[in-house]
Amino acid sequence: xxxxxxxxxxxxxxxxxxxxxxxxxxxxxxxxxxxxxxxxxxxxxxxxxxxxxxxxxxxxxxxxxxxxxxxxxxxxxxxxxxxxxxxxxxxxxxxxxxxxxxxxxxxxxxxxxxxxxxxxxxxxxxxxxxxxxxxxxxxxxxxxxxxxxxxxxxxxxxxxxxxxxxxxxxxxxxxxxxxxxxxxxxxxxxxxxxxxxxxxxxxxxxxxxxxxxxxxxxxxxxxxxxxxxxxxxxxxxxxxxxxxxxxxxxxxxxxxxxxxxxxxxxxxxxxxxxxxxxxxxxxxxxxxxxxxxxxxxxxxxxxxxxxxxx
Numbered sequence: 001x002x003x004x005x006x007x008x009x010x011x012x013x014x015x016x017x018x019x020x021x022x023x024x025x026x027x028x029x030x031x032x033x034x035x036x037x038x039x040x041x042x043x044x045x046x047x048x049x050x051x052x053x054x055x056x057x058x059x060x061x062x063x064x065x066x067x068x069x070x071x072x073x074x075x076x077x078x079x080x081x082x083x084x085x086x087x088x089x090x091x092x093x094x095x096x097x098x099x100x101x102x103x104x105x106x107x108x109x110x111x112x113x114x115x116x117x118x119x120x121x122x123x124x125x126x127x128x129x130x131x132x133x134x135x136x137x138x139x140x141x142x143x144x145x146x147x148x149x150x151x152x153x154x155x156x157x158x159x160x161x162x163x164x165x166x167x168x169x170x171x172x173x174x175x176x177x178x179x180x181x182x183x184x185x186x187x188x189x190x191x192x193x194x195x196x197x198x199x200x201x202x203x204x205x206x207x208x209x210x211x212x213x214x215x216x217x218x219x220x221x222x223x224x225x226x227x228x229x230x231x232x233x234x235x236x237x238x239x240x241x242x243x244x245x246x247x248x249x250x251x252x253x254x255x256x257x258x259x260x261x262x263x264x265x266x267x268x269x270x271x272x273x274x275x276x277x278x279x280x281x282x283x284x285x286x287x288x289x290x291x292x293x294x295x296x297x298x299x300x301x302x303x304x305x306x307x308x309x310x
Contacts, residue, residue, distance in 0.1 A: 006032030006132030038256025040069035047071035239289030249301025257291030
């Protein structure tokens with residue numbers, strides 16, 4: 001089973017009301033939750049590890065996980081409020097912008113004591129990322145979990161960077177590169193790369209991350225598809241053209257579907273990723289791009305079900 005670790009929150013996504021005024025509708029979200037849901041919809045064994053509020057938004061989140069075939073046995077419930085994220089969608093179709101109300105929220109107050117002393121033997125891979133690795137004290141707790149489990153399971157990172165939440169860019173980069181040293185697989189967007197390393201070529205960044213320890217590095221390129229690097233070389237895939245409703249959750253959908261393909265084809269193991277050939281990598285990227293295109297064709301973070309990509 002793959003376990004996605006991190007935040008679960010409520011995104012308020014813009015919508016037009018019947019009176020023509022812009023309003024917001026609450027949607028279950030958070031990158032780790034979206035990745036877990038994407039895996040569950042494809043029938044991949046998946047669980048979620050994180051702290052979720054006991055409030056009615058928290059009930060929405062837990063119900064959403066369960067309906068989408070995500071195991072909630074590692075979910076911790078708490079009395080703190082749910083993080084709320086407000087989404088702004090640029091008229092030019094660019095990257096969505098986010099504003100978060102998260103002080104003292106349940107997902108950011110998780111501690112090491114909330115984690116089980118030993119994860120079940122069924123957990124073969126742990127996926128980390130997004131704002132759960134920025135906001136303390138939760139970030140420190142997840143980092144401690146990384147250090148505890150590194151070398152024991154496949155470790156996966158998707159930083160999904162939100163610059164507005166990062167007070168010290170240099171310190172964040174140093175910390176992130178330490179995480180990469182514990183990872184088997186890393187995925188980032190080209191927007192993440194441009195913020196982290198302005199002016200550097202993405203293949204040079206991928207080589208650096210592989211030197212740090214990651215067996216496979218994937219970089220998503222928006223409408224231009226995705227590139228990846230493994231010990232066997234490089235792969236490129238481009239998704240089908242699509243009339244996009246928006247791009248909310250597209251990266252999460254891509255990554256969950258790529259992980260699902262790797263898992264289903266026996267590659268999501270330490271040895272499997274270390275020896276992953278460029279042909280298999282291209283197939284994984286192609287599947288991820290196809291799933292992301294479906295997600296872009298409809299509003300919000302709504303990844304495809306297995307029958308839609310059969």
